[in-house]
Amino acid sequence: xxxxxxxxxxxxxxxxxxAIRKAAREYSKITIKNPxxxxxxxxxxxxxxxxxxxxxxxxxxxxxxxxxxxxxxxxAGWFPAxxxxxxxxxxxxxxxDGVGQGIYGGTVVxxxxxxxxxxxxxxxxxxxxxxxSGFMSGLFMMGGRIIILGNISDDAGESIIRGAIYVRxxxxxxxxxxxxxxIDDEDIKELKELLPKYGFKLEDxxxxxxxxxxxxxxxxxxxxxxxxx
Amino acid sequence: xxxxxxxxxxxxxxxPVGNALTKMLDALxxxxxxxxxxxxxxxxxxxxxxxxxxxxxxxxxxxxxxxKNTVNKATPIKKEEIIPSVExxxxxxxxxxxxxxxxxxxxxxxxxxIDDVIVLNGAHSFxxxxxxxxVKDIASRYDTRSKMGTHGIGHTRxxxxxLVDRYHAHPFQSYIIPDITVVHNGQITNxxxxxxxxxxxGHIFETNNDTExxxxxxxxxxxxxxxxxEALEQSVIDMDGPFSYIVGTPDGVGxxxxxxxxRPGVMAENNEIFAIASEEVSLREVMDTHDIDQISPGExxxxxx
Numbered sequence: 001x002x003x004x005x006x007x008x009x010x011x012x013x014x015x016x017x018x019a020i021r022k023a024a025r026e027y028s029k030i031t032i033k034n035p036x037x038x039x040x041x042x043x044x045x046x047x048x049x050x051x052x053x054x055x056x057x058x059x060x061x062x063x064x065x066x067x068x069x070x071x072x073x074x075x076a077g078w079f080p081a082x083x084x085x086x087x088x089x090x091x092x093x094x095x096x097d098g099v100g101q102g103i104y105g106g107t108v109v110x111x112x113x114x115x116x117x118x119x120x121x122x123x124x125x126x127x128x129x130x131x132x133s134g135f136m137s138g139l140f141m142m143g144g145r146i147i148i149l150g151n152i153s154d155d156a157g158e159s160i161i162r163g164a165i166y167v168r169x170x171x172x173x174x175x176x177x178x179x180x181x182x183i184d185d186e187d188i189k190e191l192k193e194l195l196p197k198y199g200f201k202l203e204d205x206x207x208x209x210x211x212x213x214x215x216x217x218x219x220x221x222x223x224x225x226x227x228x229x
Numbered sequence: 230x231x232x233x234x235x236x237x238x239x240x241x242x243x244x245p246v247g248n249a250l251t252k253m254l255d256a257l258x259x260x261x262x263x264x265x266x267x268x269x270x271x272x273x274x275x276x277x278x279x280x281x282x283x284x285x286x287x288x289x290x291x292x293x294x295x296x297k298n299t300v301n302k303a304t305p306i307k308k309e310e311i312i313p314s315v316e317x318x319x320x321x322x323x324x325x326x327x328x329x330x331x332x333x334x335x336x337x338x339x340x341x342x343i344d345d346v347i348v349l350n351g352a353h354s355f356x357x358x359x360x361x362x363x364v365k366d367i368a369s370r371y372d373t374r375s376k377m378g379t380h381g382i383g384h385t386r387x388x389x390x391x392l393v394d395r396y397h398a399h400p401f402q403s404y405i406i407p408d409i410t411v412v413h414n415g416q417i418t419n420x421x422x423x424x425x426x427x428x429x430x431g432h433i434f435e436t437n438n439d440t441e442x443x444x445x446x447x448x449x450x451x452x453x454x455x456x457x458x459e460a461l462e463q464s465v466i467d468m469d470g471p472f473s474y475i476v477g478t479p480d481g482v483g484x485x486x487x488x489x490x491x492r493p494g495v496m497a498e499n500n501e502i503f504a505i506a507s508e509e510v511s512l513r514e515v516m517d518t519h520d521i522d523q524i525s526p527g528e529x530x531x532x533x534x
Binding site: 036037038039056058059074075077078093094096097113114115116117134135153 | 259489490493495508509510513519520521522523525526527
């Protein structure tokens with residue numbers, strides 16, 4: 001595997017992203033040194049490379065990527081992996097609001113806590129949060145799955161249309177159109193296959209303590225429930 | 230958009246707070262290019278009932294003398310300094326003594342009556358520096374990096390509704406009680422609902438800026454006996470709109486974030502420093518930490534020394 005290193009120190013995001021796109025034509029792995037919580041790193045990257053951000057990223061890290069695997073070694077700001085269509089973003093630390101906002105596919109993993117509105121308007125894909133997730137997680141969620149290993153805050157699944165939010169800890173309150181269901185064997189099997197891949201080591205009892213938040217209705221705002229889903 | 234920052238050195242000793250805030254604000258420069266400002270607490274070393282006035286004066290023949298005459302009529306000027314600024318203005322800075330804090334606001338209002346003159350602030354326990362332009366330029370103009378203190382707050386401004394000038398640069402100060410300042414990112418959408426009761430209590434508003442409304446609100450609450458944390462918590466209940474703001478007091482700093490969490494705020498601390506800011510990039514200028522806390526919607530944090 002060939003690797004290329006980009007030093008982001010004193011460079012604007014535009015220059016860093018230009019360097020990433022150029023290097024992605026020749027190298028399968030790129031490491032960004034000294035990212036210093038810079039915004040927009042790897043925005044719009046469509047090459048299926050491995051990208052390591054050796055520190056913290058700012059807002060919109062990996063926004064609109066298609067196919068890249070991004071590993072952020074510290075924290076991320078607001079909206080990491082926003083509108084990702086395919087790929088993987090793994091954040092070793094914590095992240096801000098809107099993790100995985102609007103993703104169409106791929107997987108976002110945050111090892112620690114995240115801010116509010118996790119997975120808002122996501123259409124598909126998977127978001128895994130190792131810690132707690134804030135206010136209105138799953139807001140207007142339209143598909144995919146969110147897995148929260150810690151607690152979820154107020155108005156969880158606000159106006160959720162499709163998809164599911166798996167929560168191991170407490171659910172502070174539910175949003176409109178959200179309800180809680182017990183998980184079944186199929187759900188547990190799915191979680192057991194997925195979580196260890198990202199280093200989450202859970203006991204059987206831990207898996208059994210998950211519940212899932214799903215929509216009450218697929219047509220909560222207009223039309224008849226029977227018309228869809 | 231605006232960037233906000235605050236830092237406290239926990240040992241209560243003097244530290245290069247000006248340098249810390251300059252770095253924190255420079256890292257947030259992308260959040261607002263219009264103006265920037267600092268409130269650096271604890272380093273002025275004034276005697277009891279001494280105050281430092283910062284007065285914006287247009288470069289016009291005889292105008293500075295009028296200002297000095299007005300001040301001297303009220304109280305003798307003990308020390309003075311002129312700091313060149315931009316757009317044909319200077320900042321006239323003078324140290325004065327007053328019998329009590331209650332004389333400060335009336336004196337400021339007297340000076341403000343002079344055309345082309347406006348008092349940016351008057352303070353006892355903190356140094357206010359605010360001007361139009363970029364953080365680095367203001368830092369050079371006022372030598373902010375050399376300023377010592379125990380704690381402070383700062384702002385870089387992207388103006389939305391009110392004017393881009395020195396007075397509307399943050400921090401804003403209230404004179405309801407001494408030395409309360411606020412920097413703010415966002416809008417208070419029930420502005421008049423907050424302002425009306427404060428005006429009915431006799432508090433004076435100089436602008437229509439919502440940040441001025443916040444600083445009077447907090448100062449009013451503190452004057453009623455609320456602790457800083459309690460005042461911040463009550464503000465989150467009373468105020469609508471997207472906001473996160475930082476308060477500076479002679480004893481510490483605090484942050485409040487709106488109930489929908491529509492404006493950012495992060496914090497980090499270690500044994501020496503408590504720091505809050507709009508973004509992690511700012512915190513990293515004063516602290517090498519991996520532990521960044523997101524301020525949650527409706528949450529407040531404060532640190533007093």
